[in-house]
Amino acid sequence: MGSVVRDRVREKMKTELAQQVYTVFAERGLENVTAQQAAQAVGISRATFFRYFSSKEDAVVTALRSMSMHFSQMLESMASNPSESLLELLRRSFEPTVVAAEEDPEAVRSRVQLVWSTQALRASWQESRREQQAELAQALHPFCANHRLADTSALLALTLYDHALVRWVDSHNESLREILDEAFDFAAMIDNKWSTGAARK
Structure with a gap:
């Protein structure tokens, strides 16, 4: 087996x-689970756990990064609709996360709460958001007039x-779907009012 494989x-x-470990935490x-207990819960040894992760926090951060929204892939796969606004396109790009929340809401809630309640994980979450913002902006370039x-x-x-x-x-x-739809609808309403007001001037 080659090194790449x-x-x-x-x-x-x-x-x-x-x-798997993220789910346990x-x-x-x-704070209530040791690395050894988490390892046992997912069927591995403590040594194997530390072969892959430097700490419990490192395991969670790894999971967070693997679960990040990949906007470039999503936007590229979306069929272009000339009648669709930019906000509508953006709303659709979050659909995979909405579906995940609908399939197992309590699991998603507990994972988010774990991150928000742990200072080190909050910092990683914020860093992940900055990376996602940069990725989303890059993916949006073909749909926008300028950078x-x-x-x-x-x-x-x-x-x-x-x-x-x-x-x-x-x-x-x-429902996360309803809340997100409401948020994007409100943004669209503001945009429409702003555009209408600017046109009148």
């Missing part, structure tokens, strides 16, 4: 273990998503 196999294994709490519009649109979209996510996590009787 070995690296891919190792990376795949690391990602799978990270996601989300269910029980990061500045792409950058601003990426920031707006992620801000709307994070606002919706906060509200959804704090609520147990609202």
Whole structure:
């Protein structure tokens, strides 16, 4: 087996273990579970855990990065619709995360709460968001008149998503889909009013 193949196999294994361990930490709490207990819960030894991860936090960060939204792939795969606004396109790009929340809402909530309640993980979350914003802006360039519009649109979209996510996590009787739709609809309403006002001038 070549080194490239070995690296891919190792990376795949690391990602799978990270996601499994992340689930354990989300269910029980990061501070309430040792690395050895987490390792046992997913069927590996403590030595194997530390072969892949330097710490519990490192395992969670690895899982977070593997679960990040890949906007370039999503936007490239979306069929171009001339009648679709930029905001509508952006809203559609979040659909995979909405579907995941609908399939297992409590698991998603517990994972998000784990990150927000742990300072080191919050910093990693914020860094991940900055990377996603840059990726989304890059992916939006073909859809925008200039780079500045792409950058601003990426920031707006992620801000709307994070606002919706906060509200959804704090609520147990609202749908992330409905909250996100409402947020993007509100942004569209503001944009329409601004455009109408500018046209009148």
